[in-house]
Each structure stands twice: as C-alpha cells, then as structure tokens.
Amino acid sequence: MQDLSSADRNTVRTSVPRLAAVAIASVLVLAAASAARAETDAEKLMKTGQCEGCDLRLESLRRIKLDKPNLNEANMREADLKEASLRGGTFVGADLRRAEVEKADFTGADFTDAQLRGADFEKSTMDNGKFVRADLREVDLVRTELSGADFTDADMRRARLDRATIKGAIFKNVKFDFGSLERADVSGADFTSARLTQVDFDRTVAVGAKFHGANLSNARMTSADFSGADFTGADLSNALIRRTNFSGADLSRAGGLSQKRLDLACGDDKTKLPSGYTLKTCHSE
Numbered sequence: 080m081q082d083l084s085s086a087d088r089n090t091v092r093t094s095v096p097r098l099a100a101v102a103i104a105s106v107l108v109l110a111a112a113s114a115a116r117a118e119t120d121a122e123k124l125m126k127t128g129q130c131e132g133c134d135l136r137l138e139s140l141r142r143i144k145l146d147k148p149n150l151n152e153a154n155m156r157e158a159d160l161k162e163a164s165l166r167g168g169t170f171v172g173a174d175l176r177r178a179e180v181e182k183a184d185f186t187g188a189d190f191t192d193a194q195l196r197g198a199d200f201e202k203s204t205m206d207n208g209k210f211v212r213a214d215l216r217e218v219d220l221v222r223t224e225l226s227g228a229d230f231t232d233a234d235m236r237r238a239r240l241d242r243a244t245i246k247g248a249i250f251k252n253v254k255f256d257f258g259s260l261e262r263a264d265v266s267g268a269d270f271t272s273a274r275l276t277q278v279d280f281d282r283t284v285a286v287g288a289k290f291h292g293a294n295l296s297n298a299r300m301t302s303a304d305f306s307g308a309d310f311t312g313a314d315l316s317n318a319l320i321r322r323t324n325f326s327g328a329d330l331s332r333a334g335g336l337s338q339k340r341l342d343l344a345c346g347d348d349k350t351k352l353p354s355g356y357t358l359k360t361c362h363s364e
Contacts (some may be wrong), residue, residue: 081362094227096101098161100320101147103111106278110202113238114196121133121138123136123152125145130148132151133150133153133154133330134153135155136157136158137157137158138155138159140158140160141159141164142163143162143164143165144164146166146167147166147169148165148169148197151170151172151173152167154303155174156174156178157177157178157179158175160180160183161179162181163180165183165184165185165320166185169189170190171189171190171191171193172191173190173192173261175195176192176331177197177199178195178199178200179198180198181199181201181203182203183204184203185200185204187208188209188262189208189209190209190210190213191209191212192212195210195213195218197216197218198219200219200220203223203224206225206226206228207227208229209228210228211231211233212231212233213233213234214233216234216235216238217237218239219238220240221353222241223243223247225242225245226244226247226305227309228248229248229249230249230250230286231249231251233250233251237256237257237258238258240259241263242263244263244264245265246264248269248270249272250269252271253272253274254274255275256258256274256275256278257277257278260279261281261283262281262283263283263284264352265283266284266286268285269291270333271289271290271293272291272292273361274294275289275293275294275298276295276297276298277296277297277299278298278299279298280298280300280303280305281300281301282301282302283303285303285308286308287303287306288308289311290308290310290313291309291358292313293313293314295310295315296335297318298318299318301321301322301359302323304324304326305323305328306324308330309349310333311331312334313333313334314333316334317335318335320341321344322343323345324345324346324361325344325345326345326346327349328350330355336356337351341357344358345358345362346359346360
C-alpha cells in the first residue's frame with residue numbers, strides 16, 4: 080500500500096477534529112430534541128393550562144387546580160380527575176369516557192360535543208355547564224350541582240342524576256330514556272321535546288318545570304312534586320303518577336291521561352285538566 084503524502088496526512092489531521100466536532104454537535108442536537116420530547120402532555124397542561132388535543136389517557140390528575148384550562152379535543156379517557164378544580168374550562172369535543180371525576184369543580188365548563196359516556200361525576204359541581212350535543216350515556220351525575228346547565232340535544236340515555244340539584248337547566252330535545260332523576264330538584268327546568276320514556280322521577284321536585292311536547296310514556300313519577308309544571312303536548316301514556324302532586328299544573332293539553340291513573344294523583348283548584356277529567360285535592364301530610 081502506497082504511503083500517504085505529506086499533504087494527505089495534513090488533510091487527515093484536520094478532518095478528524097472537524098468530524099469529531101460535527102459528531103458532538105449532532106449528539107447535542109439530538110439530546111436537546113430528546114429533552115424537548117420528554118415533556119409530557121400532563122406536564123404541559125400543568126405548566127400552561129393549554130393542552131388542546133393532548134393525550135391524557137389514564138393520567139393521574141387528581142386535585143389539580145387550573146383556571147379556565149383549554150382541553151378542547153383532548154383524549155382524557157379513564158383519567159383520574161377526582162377533586163380537581165377546572166372552573167370555566169373548555170372541553171369541546173374532548174373524550175372523557177369512563178373518567179373518574181368525583182367531587183370535582185367544573186363550574187361554567189363547556190363540554191359541547193364531548194364524549195362522557197360512563198364517566199363518574201358524582202358529587203361534582205357543574206353549575207352553568209354546557210353539555211350541548213354531548214354523549215352522556217350511562218354517566219353518573221348523582222348528587223351533582225347542575226343548576227343552569229344546558230343539555231340541549233344531549234344523549235343521556237340511562238344517565239343517573241339521583242339527588243342532583245338541576246334548577247333551571249335546559250333539557251331540550253335530550254334523549255334520556257331509562258334515566259333516573261330520583262329525588263333530584265329540577266325546578267324550573269325546560270324539558271321541551273325531551274325523550275323521557277321510563278325515566279325515574281320518584282320523589283323528584285319539578286316545580287314550574289316545562290314539558291312541552293315531551294315523551295313521558297311509562298315514566299315513574301311517584302310521590303313527585305310537579306306543582307305548576309306545564310305538560311302542553313306531553314305524552315303521559317302509562318306514566319305511574321301515584322301520590323304525584325299536580326297542584327297548579329297545566330295538564331289540559333297533555334296526551335295519554337286516564338281517569339284511573341289520575342285517581343292516584345292529586346292537585347288543587349288551579350290545576351288545569353282536559354275536559355271530563357277530575358283530580359282529588361292534595362293534602363299536606
């Protein structure tokens with residue numbers, strides 16, 4: 080093999096350090112990139128409160144406290160958000176299926192188009208929340224605070240809202256078949272055109288609620304207070320109304336009534352009934 084010339088040897092001597100420098104620089108760049116990638120979406124959320132489209136599946140976010148966080152389109156399936164405070168947050172299009180969210184504060188939060196099926200929000204505060212078109216099937220909202228919430232066009236089939244406070248809420252066009260509002264307070268709520276077949280209203284307080292065009296067929300309305308409620312155009316076919324208080328309610332244009340069932344309920348001189356029907360007077364116990 081021919082020996083390298085002096086010039087070649089000089090080239091080699093100058094090239095080696097340059098190559099080493101390039102290699103070191105490349106390592107540093109890769110290390111920096113790796114460090115940047117190391118920040119998780121959960122860390123980003125905690126740092127900035129902005130995590131639109133983030134992947135937070137199965138994350139433990141218990142007791143986090145953020146003001147008006149942006150979690151639109153975030154994937155939060157089966158995340159742990161127990162006792163979290165995310166007041167005024169936006170969760171538009173977010174996925175919280177089967178998330179654990181007990182005793183959390185979501186006052187004024189926006190869940191428009193969110194997927195909440197099977198989530199557990201028991202004992203949470205969600206007053207004035209927005210759930211328009213949200214998927215709330217089989218969700219647990221037992222003992223929640225939901226006054227002023229908007230559920231327009233939501234799918235709430237088999238949802239449980241037992242003992243919840245939902246005064247003045249909007250349930251227009253909701254699908255709530257087989258759901259439960261046992262002992263809940265929905266006074267002043269609007270159930271216009273809602274699907275409420277076989278819903279459990281046992282001991283529910285629905286004073287002044289509106290049921291225009293609602294389907295209440297086969298609903299259980301026992302020992303409930305529907306004083307001053309408006310059932311114009313509602314379908315009450317086969318609804319169980321034993322010990323139900325209709326004092327001051329408007330049943331004059333409700334469908335599906337029968338005298339035999341009305342005999343189980345009560346009202347007062349302000350109750351409006353279809354022609355030919357009667358109702359006994361309620362007596363305080």
